[in-house]
Amino acid sequence: MARQATTDASPSAKATTKAALVDAGLHIMLEKGYHHMGIQDVLQAAGVPKGSFYYYFPSKEAFGLEVIAQFAVAYTERLEQHLGDTTRSPLTRLHRHLEQTLTRFERRGCRGGCLIGNLSQELADQSDLFGARLEAVLTSWREQYARLFREAQAVGELREDLDPQQLADFYLNSFEGALLRAKVSKSPEPLRLFMTLMFDGVLQGSPDGE
Amino acid sequence: MARQATTDASPSAKATTKAALVDAGLHIMLEKGYHHMGIQDVLQAAGVPKGSFYYYFPSKEAFGLEVIAQFAVAYTERLEQHLGDTTRSPLTRLHRHLEQTLTRFERRGCRGGCLIGNLSQELADQSDLFGARLEAVLTSWREQYARLFREAQAVGELREDLDPQQLADFYLNSFEGALLRAKVSKSPEPLRLFMTLMFDGVLQGSPDGE
Numbered sequence: 352m353a354r355q356a357t358t359d360a361s362p363s364a365k366a367t368t369k370a371a372l373v374d375a376g377l378h379i380m381l382e383k384g385y386h387h388m389g390i391q392d393v394l395q396a397a398g399v400p401k402g403s404f405y406y407y408f409p410s411k412e413a414f415g416l417e418v419i420a421q422f423a424v425a426y427t428e429r430l431e432q433h434l435g436d437t438t439r440s441p442l443t444r445l446h447r448h449l450e451q452t453l454t455r456f457e458r459r460g461c462r463g464g465c466l467i468g469n470l471s472q473e474l475a476d477q478s479d480l481f482g483a484r485l486e487a488v489l490t491s492w493r494e495q496y497a498r499l500f501r502e503a504q505a506v507g508e509l510r511e512d513l514d515p516q517q518l519a520d521f522y523l524n525s526f527e528g529a530l531l532r533a534k535v536s537k538s539p540e541p542l543r544l545f546m547t548l549m550f551d552g553v554l555q556g557s558p559d560g561e
Numbered sequence: 562m563a564r565q566a567t568t569d570a571s572p573s574a575k576a577t578t579k580a581a582l583v584d585a586g587l588h589i590m591l592e593k594g595y596h597h598m599g600i601q602d603v604l605q606a607a608g609v610p611k612g613s614f615y616y617y618f619p620s621k622e623a624f625g626l627e628v629i630a631q632f633a634v635a636y637t638e639r640l641e642q643h644l645g646d647t648t649r650s651p652l653t654r655l656h657r658h659l660e661q662t663l664t665r666f667e668r669r670g671c672r673g674g675c676l677i678g679n680l681s682q683e684l685a686d687q688s689d690l691f692g693a694r695l696e697a698v699l700t701s702w703r704e705q706y707a708r709l710f711r712e713a714q715a716v717g718e719l720r721e722d723l724d725p726q727q728l729a730d731f732y733l734n735s736f737e738g739a740l741l742r743a744k745v746s747k748s749p750e751p752l753r754l755f756m757t758l759m760f761d762g763v764l765q766g767s768p769d770g771e
């Protein structure tokens with residue numbers, strides 16, 4: 352990641368440098384947000400020479416949107432791996448995914464949270480462009496959860512009276528709220544509570560003994 | 562609010578100017594967040610001469626904390642008025658409070674959201690001092706909701722198997738998550754969904770016909 356880049360880099364070196372900048376931007380934005388992220392901090396973290404940022408990205412806005420896009424792709428894939436694991440029952444997959452999310456959050460010292468939730472808070476009223484992209488990511492995650500809930504209903508693991516898409520939105524939004532509270536209380540407890548009340552109080556299906 | 566202030570103002574004029582600055586700060590922070598709030602913008606919005614900010618507040622941080630404190634007092638009072646209205650059943654009070662919150666949010670064009678939620682997102686990882694104050698506000702609101710849920714259980718309006726304090730935390734966090742999504746989707750729908758699923762799916766008590 353600390354490879355030095357020049358503006359006459361080969362196409363593959365250029366791609367590597369670009370990826371390093373996006374990776375550095377992700378970590379900095381997760382911690383500090385978009386407005387507070389300095390281009391110089393990104394270049395320094397990625398080991399890229401000062402002044403070459405605009406060779407890779409036309410603007411800070413374009414860079415921010417690229418970080419969101421890359422993060423969304425990676426997260427969506429990981430979510431799909433968990434939720435699409437058909438060796439387990441639908442709600443068990445969801446429960447395992449939450450357990451792992453919680454463990455990762457604790458390991459990071461209850462900091463950072465979700466890039467999409469953070470930026471939604473920061474930029475929803477500031478930029479229609481960012482707002483629309485962030486909402487599109489949340490909508491795509493909602494669809495992933497909705498598919499899982501449909502599957503859970505089909506195998507009789509989830510009560511039938513709840514609309515899978517509405518439930519998926521409620522689940523996702525409540526999760527973002529629990530994560531926000533976990534971040535400010537510096538404790539995983541709000542996520543633990545989300546898991547308990549969502550499974551026992553809302554879904555009312557218990558995962559199959561895991 | 563646009564009264565001009567000088568640094569040799571009388572105590573009451575000083576208090577008026579301070580209140581005008583806090584009020585302006587609240588509106589600007591709600592829209593832009595803490596870091597993005599410029600002192601000059603606050604002075605201009607409050608009609609206070611340039612350069613006199615530090616006569617009223619020792620630092621931007623002290624100002625931010627004062628805005629949070631004043632907002633928390635005002636919000637807590639309004640919440641208490643709603644939740645303490647004993648002419649209605651506990652869950653009816655809660656439902657009415659949500660309806661009014663939703664109406665206010667729609668009137669503001671689905672912008673702004675909750676100052677405490679917004680600043681939690683922005684500052685939880687940046688400042689232990691802000692983080693602790695914000696968590697204290699959330700904890701005090703949690704206690705207000707917990708009292709209401711205890712009351713609802715006492716009159717048989719709420720299922721007995723849920724711990725009132727845990728339920729209050731879950732309720733508050735999920736509400737903040739729904740508000741965040743409403744802000745990014747620029748629609749009241751996530752709040753409407755929160756209301757439906759929280760009442761029908763979690764609390765499972767229906768408000769008494771209102």
